[in-house]
Amino acid sequence: MSNIPSGSVARTKMDKVRGSLSRRHRKQFILQAMGITAISLAFLMLFILLASLISTGHKAFTQTEITLEVFIDPEEISAERLPRGNFDDVLAAALAADLPSVDPNDRAAMRVVGGILSNGAQFQLRDRVVADLSLIGQTIALSVPVSDPYDQLHKGLLDRETPESLRRLDDTQISFYDRLIEIGAITSSLNTGLLTNADSRFPELAGLKGAIMGSFWALLTCFLISFPLGIGAAIYLEEFAPRNRLSDFIEVNINNLAAVPSVVFGLLALAVFIGWFGMPRSAPFVGGMTLALMTMPTIIIATRAALKAVPPSIREAALGVGASRQQVVFGHIVPLAMPGILTGTIIGLAQALGETAPLLLIGMNAFITSAPATPFDSATALPTQIFIWADSPERGFVSRTSAAILVLLTFLITMNAIAIYLRSKFERKW
Amino acid sequence: MTTLAFAILLVASLAAYALNRRAATGIRNGGARLHSVSNYHGLFALLLMLVPVLVVILAWLVLQGSVVNAVVMGALPDGTLTELEKGQVDLILAEIQSISGGRIFGQPEPWKLAAAERLTELRQLAALGLVLVTALLCLAIMIFARKKVSAEFRARQGVERIVSGLMIFCSVVAIFTTVGIVASLAFETYKFLRLVPLSEFLFGLNWEPQIPIRADQIAAAGAFGWIPVIVGTIVITIVAIVIAVPIGLLSAIYLFEFAPKRVRAVAKPLLEILAGVPTVVYGFFAILVVAPAIRIFGASLGIPVAPNTALAAGGVMSIMLVPFISSFADDALSAVPRAMRDGALALGATRAETVLNVLFPAAIPGIVGGVLLAVSRAIGETMIVVMAAGLMANLTLNPLESVTTVTVQIVTLLIGDTSFDNPKTLAAFALGMMLFLVTLIINIFALRIVRKYREAYD
Known part of the structure; x- marks a missing residue:
């Protein structure tokens, strides 16, 4: 038996294995390459998303303005008739002085000239005059935004090569612009109006103040409701609840609520809060209540995880020296779990800040030109404002929408950064 | 006025806390051995006041609007609301509300002006009532809680019972939410199925929800x-x-x-x-x-x-x-x-x-x-x-x-x-x-x- 060449079988097998090795390694290489491709695709998408937002959005952070020497003609604006007055005519006359090719008596031409200025320019002038009546009869320097088409032209978003009939500005209007550029009247400045104005029909005047305030009130309401309720529920379920059918049912409920589509919460809010309780539509308060219902499961799940992470030795030590169960929980466990709870809450609130669909259903997509002073006033929120602007036909709103998204993303990144900081700073490894 | 009610509640509950705590400390200083430390006596009074009065205020605020509206609409001259659809009734209510808010458009009928005046009065009355009820309740609870203070009173257990109840309530909110979702969806779906048969909804191959709003409007039949x-x-x-x-x-x-x-x-x-x-x-x-x-x-x-x-x-x-x-x-x-x-x-x-x-x-x-x-x-x-x-x-x-x-x-x-x-x-x-x-x-x-x-x- 011993003279049978025992090595031969093994050798052939080894050869087979060796022979197949390169094929097997190639397979591994292919799998690896596919994995790298997949993850690169995902990152490419992230890159395209951010790049497209920044490339369209950065233009909205500057605003094209025109500086005019305005003679406040007492014949057009008199102190008695304020705040009424022909402010637009006064502005058009000031512009016409810079444009020698225009006949100030040609009404049609003067309308075209007036169209260079934003619709808000006359109100800006009116507010100046109302604040200081002595300005009537004087000449003042005024810097006002230009209207959307000229803004687009200045930012290079309007192509001069397009046939005139398809362009938003005809050749005469472009020649006005060129003349104003020549005399240095048109300048670009930082667009503070984006954050300090409320919504407007005119892209050059539209800002995010109303939306930011609306989101603030909604998030505040959401926090005030979901934080105590979520923590209370989590502490009860984790520390006190007897293992019975009721607490099992609550658990299943919370897990399912976390996965219910957000639009269903909108339907709930519309039917119950607005339909049955008669709460006002479009109010950030109602929006905050809706968001609170959606945020609560997130907070509960995060809080339970944080409570679980506190080691049992602390619980046992406290019980051992005679503390009651509630004294153990509120005096020792909860304070130790607080960083984790806060992190979970901030992440939950960040999700709520980006939520749109339920707010649309309760009417937070209304057109409102003033910022809400209380949570009960009609308002929009940042995501719904983005939705409204994305739907607006004016070209100027495209870059405004991207800019609004960048503002929203800034808020989200800030909140997440705070959460990460809190976690790394206060997290304890036991 | 609502803010005033909340302020009264806040001040009263803090006062109740201080009152009971001091009373308990007084008993202890008198030489008696307290069952619970005086802090729990204070907390007991605080929670005993905060929880029920807060519930009363919130319920009042939720119900106030619809009760006041119902009273105003019910007091309109006879016959004004007969033969009107729900939408039109709502429109009249909205008009009365805007008149009462000082936004008058055109020349409203005198009965609308009268109703608006009544609405304003009722709202003021309701706000005043809320403050009064809050104050009285706070006072009653404060006296009740103060009487409870004694050396044998198990204040800690009382506090823990209330806290326990609050936590159970928090957990049940999740069930309420689910019930709310199911109930609101089921209720409206039931109303929908009375207008459109279930078989048509489930198996119909056409979805054209644009229905005429007025009788003479040209739109798809739906x-x-x-x-x-x-x-x-x-x-x-x-x-x-x-x-x-x-x-x-x-x-x-x-x-x-x-x-x-x-x-x-x-x-x-x-x-x-x-x-x-x-x-x-x-x-x-x-x-x-x-x-x-x-x-x-x-x-x-x-x-x-x-x-x-x-x-x-x-x-x-x-x-x-x-x-x-x-x-x-x-x-x-x-x-x-x-x-x-x-x-x-x-x-x-x-x-x-x-x-x-x-x-x-x-x-x-x-x-x-x-x-x-x-x-x-x-x-x-x-x-x-x-x-x-x-x-x-x-x-x-x-x-x-x-x-x-x-x-x-x-x-x-x-x-x-x-x-x-x-x-x-x-x-x-x-x-x-x-x-x-x-x-x-x-x-x-x-x-x-x-x-x-x-x-x-x-």
Whole structure:
């Protein structure tokens, strides 16, 4: 038996294995390459998303303005008739002085000239005059935004090569612009109006103040409701609840609520809060209540995880020296779990800040030109404002929408950064 | 006035706390041995006041509006409201309210002015009543709580009972929410089914919810068959899943098995960013970049492409789902016991073979659960499709055509007018009911698979 060449079988097998090795390694290489491709695709998408937002959005952070020497003609604006007055005519006359090719008596031409200025320019002038009546009869320097088409032209978003009939500005209007550029009247400045104005029909005047305030009130309401309720529920379920059918049912409920589509919460809010309780539509308060219902499961799940992470030795030590169960929980466990709870809450609130669909259903997509002073006033929120602007036909709103998204993303990144900081700073490894 | 009521409550409960605490300290200083430390006596008074009075104030505020409105409308001259529909009654109420708020348009009838005056009076009365009731209740509870203070009084147990009750209430809110969702959807769906038969809704092949609002208006008669809507939803979901699953799984496998530690440390949070981007941003991305790109690409191939294709909506949705699927797959792969991995490697399998033939099959249930949750997300996703998909219900399976989804229809039907008595608005609730049921079934199924699988190796 011993003279049978025992090595031969093994050798052939080894050869087979060796022979197949390169094929097997190639397979591994292919799998690896596919994995790298997949993850690169995902990152490419992230890159395209951010790049497209920044490339369209950065233009909205500057605003094209025109500086005019305005003679406040007492014949057009008199102190008695304020705040009424022909402010637009006064502005058009000031512009016409810079444009020698225009006949100030040609009404049609003067309308075209007036169209260079934003619709808000006359109100800006009116507010100046109302604040200081002595300005009537004087000449003042005024810097006002230009209207959307000229803004687009200045930012290079309007192509001069397009046939005139398809362009938003005809050749005469472009020649006005060129003349104003020549005399240095048109300048670009930082667009503070984006954050300090409320919504407007005119892209050059539209800002995010109303939306930011609306989101603030909604998030505040959401926090005030979901934080105590979520923590209370989590502490009860984790520390006190007897293992019975009721607490099992609550658990299943919370897990399912976390996965219910957000639009269903909108339907709930519309039917119950607005339909049955008669709460006002479009109010950030109602929006905050809706968001609170959606945020609560997130907070509960995060809080339970944080409570679980506190080691049992602390619980046992406290019980051992005679503390009651509630004294153990509120005096020792909860304070130790607080960083984790806060992190979970901030992440939950960040999700709520980006939520749109339920707010649309309760009417937070209304057109409102003033910022809400209380949570009960009609308002929009940042995501719904983005939705409204994305739907607006004016070209100027495209870059405004991207800019609004960048503002929203800034808020989200800030909140997440705070959460990460809190976690790394206060997290304890036991 | 409401603020005043809250202020009274705050001050009174702090006063009650101080009062009882001092009383208890007084007893202790007198030489008696207290059952509970004096702090608990104070807390007991605080909670005993705060909880019930807060409930009373909130209930008052919720009910006040509708009670006052009902009284005003009930006191209108006889016959003004007969023969009027609910919408018109609401309009009259709104007019009275705006007159009372000082916004008078035109020349309202004298009875409306009288009603507005009554409304203003009643509101003031109600606000005054709230303050009075708050103050009286606070006073009564303060006296009651003060009388409780004694050496034997078990204040700590009292406080713990109240806190316990509050925590149970917090937990039950989750049940209330579910009940609220089911009740509101079921109630409105029931009203819808009285106007449109169930068989037509479930099996009808036409969805044209535009019904005439006035009798003389020319509009479609209204058809409420949900088949084209759900087919559109399925088409978009399939597009999203078909793109997201391979990318998500392959990147999970790469990150789990092959990626160097440093790549993993950077790549995972970057993927999380994709999951954290609000969906309205994805929707804008779809109309700004993806849809035009698909249209240009289709035109270059000579294929006519609709401006809002299922492909664009589904494609963008898949970006959102990739991190979701990848993190579920990563969890499932990590949950496979290390022994199986080591065993395969020890037998000479390459790492690719280990992952594909050993780890992956063992992780399949977890991965399937994750994919199912992703499907339920895709079905319920709203903003991407509202912005990027179509509005018209098209019964087609072609992803290059424009289709609509359940969520798009819910949002478009409910933006604008919402009177709860026409089939158009009620249809949105019926769709919401179906959406809730479908996603609920998928979620329960998926969570069960995930959980069952986890227990297998523990």
